[in-house]
Amino acid sequence: MAKVVVIRELRLGILKTFAGTNTDTGIYKQEVDSAFLNTNGLSGDQQGDNNHHGGPEKALHHFASDHYARLRKELPEPAASHCKPGAFGENLVTEGFTETDVCVGDVFKLGEAVIQVSQPRQPCWRLNLRFGISDMSQRLQNSLRTGWYYRVMQPGLVRRGDTLTHEQRPNPSWPLSRLLSLMYDATLEHAALMEMANLPQLSPNLRGLAQKRLETGKVEDWERRLFDGTRSIPGLPYQ
Incomplete structure (x- = not known):
């Protein structure tokens, strides 16, 4: 990988409450010049659900800005107008760098820190509130363009304008685009699931997901993750 990623x-972001709900969120992230990156994420960055967001395997979130143009064309207003850098709660904003360019376990130098790709994002129902569309999480999942997370191998200061310098690629046959296709499209390909379950650099929860599919021959239920927190809200509020 030779490209320079700036x-x-x-x-x-700090915690806010979605309008008309009791649900806290850290998705409304603001630009900063620099921040210290530790094993749990950027200092000062908050999450509304610490059980499913943040932590060592999801310390840093990256969403490709390249996807926003397509989303603006596909979504109704005013949700389409939200589709600009930062809309998905990403910590890192870049251009020309997507799920096809990143592989499971890729290691990058970022400022003083060293980070490793741990897993793709698994969209949840908070996106439905963020965009005011009852199935926004499902739409993003179906697109197979969900963004991804890093774990932190070496803490350090990160600044706007730093570059992602590629250092290692232990799994060149596993770009995130392939992993997302296996997770949400060709969901029961036995040989691929065997490989996925044995990727040491993949987050433990996704290795466990692959193992469970192999054991049961079934795909896990996505309904709770995608919709549960918004089913009882009539007419989702636009933010």
């Missing part, structure tokens, strides 16, 4: 924006 961090055009560095973002972190």
Whole structure:
């Protein structure tokens, strides 16, 4: 991988409450010039659900800005107008760098820190509130363009304008585009699931997901993750 990937924006967020709900979120992240990156994420960056967001395997979130143009064309207003860098709560904003360019376990130098790709994002129902569309999480999942997370191998200061310098690629046959296709499209390909379950650099929860599919021959239920927190809200509010 030879391309130079510049961090055009560095973002972190404090907790806010979605309008008309009791649900807290850290998705509304603001630009900062610099922040210290530790094993749990950027200092000062908050999450509304610490059981499913943040932590060592999801310390840093990256969403490809390249996807926003397509989303603006596909979504109704005013949700389409939200589709600009930062809309998905990403910490890192870049251009020309997508799920096809990144492989499971890729290691990058970022400022003073060293980070490793741990897993793709698994969209949840909070996106339905963020965009005011009852199935926004499902739409993003179906697109197979969900963004991804890093774990932190070496803490350090990160600045806007730093570059992602590629250092290692232990799994060149596993770009995130392939992994996302296996997770949400060709979901029961036995040989691929065997490989996925044995990728040491993949987050433990996704290795466990692959193993469970192999054991049961079934795909896990996505309904709770995608919709549960918004089913009882009539007419989702636009933010």
